[in-house]
Amino acid sequence: MxxxxxxxxxxxxxxxxxxxxxxxxxxxxxxxxxxxxxxxxxxxxxxxxxxxxxxxxxxxxxxxxxxxxxxxxxxxxxxxxxxxxxxxxxxxxxxxxxxxxxxxxxxxxxxxxxxxxxxxxxxxxxxxxxxxxxxxxxxxxxxxxxxxxxxxxxxxxxxxxxxxxxxxxxxxxxxxxxxxxxxxxxxxxxxxxxxxxxxxxxxxxxxxxxxxxxxxxxxxxxxxxxxxxxxxxxxxxxxxxxxxxxxxxxxxxxxxxxxxxxxxxxxxxGAHAAVHVNGAQLLGNTQVGDITSVITHSAPDCISRQTVRNVLTDRSRAVFQGKVLVERVAQKTDGYQMNQALLLSPTAEIDAKPELEIYADDVRCSHGATVGALDEEQLFYLRSRGIAGAQARQMLVEAFLIEATDLVRDEVARTLLDGALADALLNRITAEERGS
Amino acid sequence: MSELLKISGLHASIDADGIPKEILRGVDLVVPPGEVHAIMGPNGCGKSTLSYVLAGREEYDVTAGSVSFMGQDLLAMEPEERAAAGLFLAFQAPVELPGVNNANFLRTAVNAVRRARGEPELDAVGFLKTVRAATKNLSMSDDMLKRNVNVGFSGGEKKRNEVLQMTMLQPKLAILDETDSGLDVDALRIVAEGVKNLRSPDFSALVITHHQRLLEYLGPDRIHVMVRGRIVRSGGPELAKQIDVEGYASFLTEAA
Incomplete structure (x- = not known):
């Protein structure tokens, strides 16, 4: 250069x-x-x-x-x-x-x-x-x-x-x-x-x-x-x-x-170490939210876990990049990566780039990604119980993200996240109702 | 009012690979207040479609006919408005809602319906009291309230959860879509008792079933036989017994 x-x-x-x-x-x-x-x-x-x-x-x-x-x-x-x-x-x-x-x-x-x-x-x-x-x-x-x-x-x-x-x-x-x-x-x-x-x-x-x-x-x-x-x-x-x-x-x-x-x-x-890089993103307007990770397995018998869930509205965009590098010594590596997105508007976007680089021969590494909209059947079920469309959608979005925050082991920390999430969703619904 | 529900000449179709497929071909049916009616019929005759159309599922196109519920045009209402007006559908296959706590779901539904009916909302204590009483009647554990809606529930637990929702939402008309299917004898009795407990001059039920057994518990006022998207025969409870013995063969020729 x-x-x-x-x-x-x-x-x-x-x-x-x-x-x-x-x-x-x-x-x-x-x-x-x-x-x-x-x-x-x-x-x-x-x-x-x-x-x-x-x-x-x-x-x-x-x-x-x-x-x-x-x-x-x-x-x-x-x-x-x-x-x-x-x-x-x-x-x-x-x-x-x-x-x-x-x-x-x-x-x-x-x-x-x-x-x-x-x-x-x-x-x-x-x-x-x-x-x-x-x-x-x-x-x-x-x-x-x-x-x-x-x-x-x-x-x-x-x-x-x-x-x-x-x-x-x-x-x-x-x-x-x-x-x-x-x-x-x-x-x-x-x-x-x-x-x-x-x-x-x-x-x-x-x-x-x-x-x-x-x-x-x-x-x-x-x-x-x-x-x-x-x-x-x-x-x-x-x-x-x-x-x-x-x-x-x-x-x-x-x-x-x-x-x-x-x-x-x-x-x-060191052997038998573990890392979890989990997350959730709730994005709207033209927000961009990127979760990137580079996990290096330099020892045998280690575990890495990544679960990221994204909810995207308006013209927001989420990025997930997850690189897992398994060095030759890192036998019996157990790696898992999952990136999921709910796209709630046709102009929202998710870019996902999983990357596995494996030099050991006895490892278990998997990755997956899902992209979807809200489930019509679930929505109808909620509405058939008297819950109006906007609230039903909010409940399903919250449920999708709560399934991610459930990964937080510390109850106090999880409560803090769930509270912030509920507030953010409520503000969003209120904004929708105001038509802004 | 002698008619709680009045279905007249109802035609409905569903999109099958771009081609509308007609499933209901002129259903006529009246359910007065306080009565339990049953719809019986062979698989694919349109029983479940009728229940979905009544509950407001959007995949179905109503092409002709009308439905009035308590004097209102039911087909013009959103699903949640139908629930608030007093219509309840117990699903044949209750939907799983991962991440949605069963107790929160119930309370949200109950209060949404109460708000719409102009009734005061239940606070946490009032709700718990009501729901505890209802779960006890249905032999449901408190644990089922703490779990996510229908997730990991057995077939019998799912059906009981439907009856629990019905009990809490206090409908004027409950449509039970094969609520008895896949239940063992004990579960069937519990579910049937749950429905029976609701019987009152203000409660009607439309019970879709293949089996005589549930009807024996409920003691229906009228039986309707549905074949190829129409009601081809209506009669008293003896009709159910006849079907139990003879099957639908004679009705199939009638409908042809």
Missing amino acids: NALAPSGRSLAPFEARLSGVHDVERKSAAGDLARTGLPGPRVEAWHYTNLRALSGHVFAESDVLFDEKEARAVLASVIPEGSIFEKLPRLVLVNGRIAPGLSSSTASLPEGVSWSSFASAPDFGTQTSPQRDPLVALNTALASDGMQLSVATGVKAGQVLLVSLALSSSGVVSFHPRHNVALAPEASLTLIEISAGNDGQELYFHNPVLTCSLAEGAHLEHVKLQQEAGNAIHLATVYADIAGHATYESFTLTLGSALARHEVHASLA
Whole structure:
């Protein structure tokens, strides 16, 4: 590639900030980006998800000050006051920076669990590959804060909330938080990650990177609710390194933002490890929601599971890319991938790209995809019981997605997702009735 | 009102590979309030089609005739409006609804119908009380309310679930489409008792069946014999006994 003419998209939206970075790692990441540019449609991994929405803006750093009242209101929209979720330990970021006033005190954390801010001691770790992933390079160059959480050996930490709020800024902004979760041997944790924004504010771009490391026998359930503002751009990358007998179970529910991608790189590094990359997307208008995963089986007897369900209305589009790489040593691999979509309008679209690359000879890997409309017989059954058409359709859509969220093992996290889902469907029905 | 349901000259067809296939060819039938009527007939005579047309299934084209239900034009109503007006169809093959909790489904249906009828909605407590009483009568476990609608239910459980819905929705007219098929003797008795419990001057039933047995439990007021999309004979309960002994052979020649 020619260093002077990157093949990808222009870095103009971030140019000024990128040229101001100074430490070694950020400089190196900025250099990687300068070579590649932001990915364009000819980059295979970004063929179905176009980043043109980033062009034509200059993304400034967000304001440090925010309106406390606005923050509380947005927070209450995802963690209702008086709900069980309000009692969980939480770390809240506002526009990419930790907001201690909205977060729980360190003292409220269970014994053996600790967190610190990325800003206080930036550590990028060794799991990511900014050279290969431009969105990670962008994060590395511009990350200013984030959560660094660790759970000590054998500690069952329960649920911890990581909340990222986007509040009104003066102009178009972006934030690039850097999170790390480290589980010591036999530790367990449910990480509930929520992104929420204030509808009606200016365009913002949320570009988080989360690195997870799971030692022998550790168990991390990572449940994500993405409920950004309607015009937002959300491009997240997760890395999970999973040691033997450890399990990384993840579920992402995409409800918000105009353009979203949740990309997971999971590496099964020890025997009898397991990874679940599940998710659901409820998309409308011209929303684009992308769930991409790269799962590498580097050890024998490991399990990978992916089940993603999409409900698409209007002119929305879902993307599912799932790559499973089974290395030669990874005998007895058990891999399963399923992507299902309900297309509720003739202009909605799903692009699915399963990819199996297998070098071991004794493996079981399967993948499948289904695309369909609502079942007329089920609809008639509900209507014959007095339930009007719009409500009957809503019930069936909710049922389809609830069958996905049922995969979330942690009951508190599942309740949070199902509640958000029910609210989103209700808003949609109300919007339909208003004729908008 | 001497007519709860009045079907006159009803013709209906279904699209079979682009060609309309006529299934109902002039059905005439009257069900007065408070009566139990049975429709019997050989396979493919149009019994199930009639029940679907009455419940408002869209695949069927009504090409001629009329249906009035409590003096209203039934065919002009949406399926949910028919349910609210008091029509209930117990499906021959109840539909499975994965991801839909049975209790939530029932409560949603009951309250949709109550709203439409101008009655107050049932709150969670009121609903539970009513539904518990109904499930007890049908020998249904609480577990069946917690499961997804009809998913993993046995044939008998599905039929009982239909009768449970019927009990909760309090229809004026229940159409039972082969509700007795695939049931063992005990299940048949439970289902029949469930229907019998609803008998009142305000409740009528149209029972589609092949078997004498369910009718023995229910004690029908009239039997109608349907052959090739028409009612060819109507009579008292003795007609069911005659069919049980002789089959439909004599009616087939009648219809030809």
